[in-house]
Amino acid sequence: MKIKSKLKDGVVETKVMASHEMTTYDIAEKKTGNREDANFITHITATINGKVVYEASTSQFLSKNPIFKFSFKGAKAGDVLNVSWVDRKGNKEDEKETIK
Amino acid sequence: MQRRKFLSLGALAAVATMVPARLAAEDFRATKPDVWTSKDINDGIAKLYGKVPTPSDAVKLTIPKVASNGGQVPVDIATDIPAKTVALFQDANPESAVIVFNVYENSVVDYSIKIKMKKSGTMTVVVEGLDGKLYSVTKSIDVALGGCEG
Numbered sequence: 001m002k003i004k005s006k007l008k009d010g011v012v013e014t015k016v017m018a019s020h021e022m023t024t025y026d027i028a029e030k031k032t033g034n035r036e037d038a039n040f041i042t043h044i045t046a047t048i049n050g051k052v053v054y055e056a057s058t059s060q061f062l063s064k065n066p067i068f069k070f071s072f073k074g075a076k077a078g079d080v081l082n083v084s085w086v087d088r089k090g091n092k093e094d095e096k097e098t099i100k
Numbered sequence: 101m102q103r104r105k106f107l108s109l110g111a112l113a114a115v116a117t118m119v120p121a122r123l124a125a126e127d128f129r130a131t132k133p134d135v136w137t138s139k140d141i142n143d144g145i146a147k148l149y150g151k152v153p154t155p156s157d158a159v160k161l162t163i164p165k166v167a168s169n170g171g172q173v174p175v176d177i178a179t180d181i182p183a184k185t186v187a188l189f190q191d192a193n194p195e196s197a198v199i200v201f202n203v204y205e206n207s208v209v210d211y212s213i214k215i216k217m218k219k220s221g222t223m224t225v226v227v228e229g230l231d232g233k234l235y236s237v238t239k240s241i242d243v244a245l246g247g248c249e250g
Contacts, residue, residue: 011208024216026194043127048206055202057128059136061193061216063172063247069212074205 003083003097012075012099014046014054016068016083024060044068044085048075048099075099128200135197141189141224144196145234148187153226153234156181161225161237170217170247177225178210181235185228186211192221192243216247 005014020041028037038060046054053072075081077099084094128148129136138144145153162176170192177186186209188198198215201207209227224238 022216042129043125045125051206052125052202052204053206055125055204057126057200057202059195059198061190061195061198063214063216067212067214071208071210072204072206073208 001083001085001093001095003081003095005081005097005099007075007077007099011071011073012081013071014069014081014097016044016046016070016095018044018066018068018085018093020065020085020087022060022062022064022066039088039091041066041085041087044083046070046072046081046083048072048079048081053081126202135200136195138196139194141191141196141222141238144189145187145224145226145236148197148200149226149228149234151234153236155237156227156235157237159225159227159235159237161223161239163223163239163241166242166244167217167247168244170219170243170245172214173217173241173243173247174212174214175223176210176212179227179235181209181227182230183209183227184230187226187228188213188215188223189226190215190217190221190223192217192219192246194218217241217243218246219243 002017022040025035025038029035040060041058044056054070079099081097086092134147138147158181160178167173183203186201189196220242222240227235
């Protein structure tokens with residue numbers, strides 16, 4: 001996962017690039033014959049100073065290697081943004097980014 | 101989060117005393133599993149919110165008129181309505197729900213994502229306001245090459 005963030009006029013513009021196949025049930029069935037092999041990011045959160053600033057419950061219909069763009073207020077340069085996602089199989093990934 | 105909890109306690113004191121305090125985050129796949137298996141936009145909205153939204157110009161959905169690659173359809177969602185949640189649905193894929201955002205005190209509702217669209221269809225964004233009302237916008241899109249393969 002890569003995170004880019006930029007503080008501008010009190011708003012932090014953020015781009016999170018996740019590496020994930022985002023395999024749909026239909027693709028799983030086509031590839032392995034088993035729909036249960038579907039795997040995709042199901043939940044992503046971004047927190048700063050212990051407060052959630054972005055949260056999404058997600059489906060198989062996000063593109064492969066999804067990019068999440070969002071903005072939030074209430075942060076200053078030097079604050080650390082924590083982003084974490086979890087997928088259908090329970091895999092987790094966490095990443096940090098210091099606000100510039 | 102604190103503000104949301106405060107508002108819900110104030111406005112829905114009776115209800116709030118009956119349900120456990122809302123966690124810092126809510127995974128709607130866990131709390132509203134039926135939303136994600138719904139095959140229809142209106143049904144998906146009903147399963148998530150239990151009511152029908154009112155179309156509003158204050159909900160902005162920016163998508164291309166024609167998507168050349170259905171595997172990477174850019175979707176921009178924005179609103180100035182003080183919001184509790186924001187949800188995106190479409191009718192081109194086997195199920196309608198795409199993503200549900202929880203909005204927090206410091207969140208700015210200005211989201212961009214790329215999604216898969218198997219064929220041409222429509223997208224609906226629903227904004228659940230802090231006032232408890234639902235606001236929506238619906239747009240159609242032509243997909244040249246379907247995108248559930250990639």
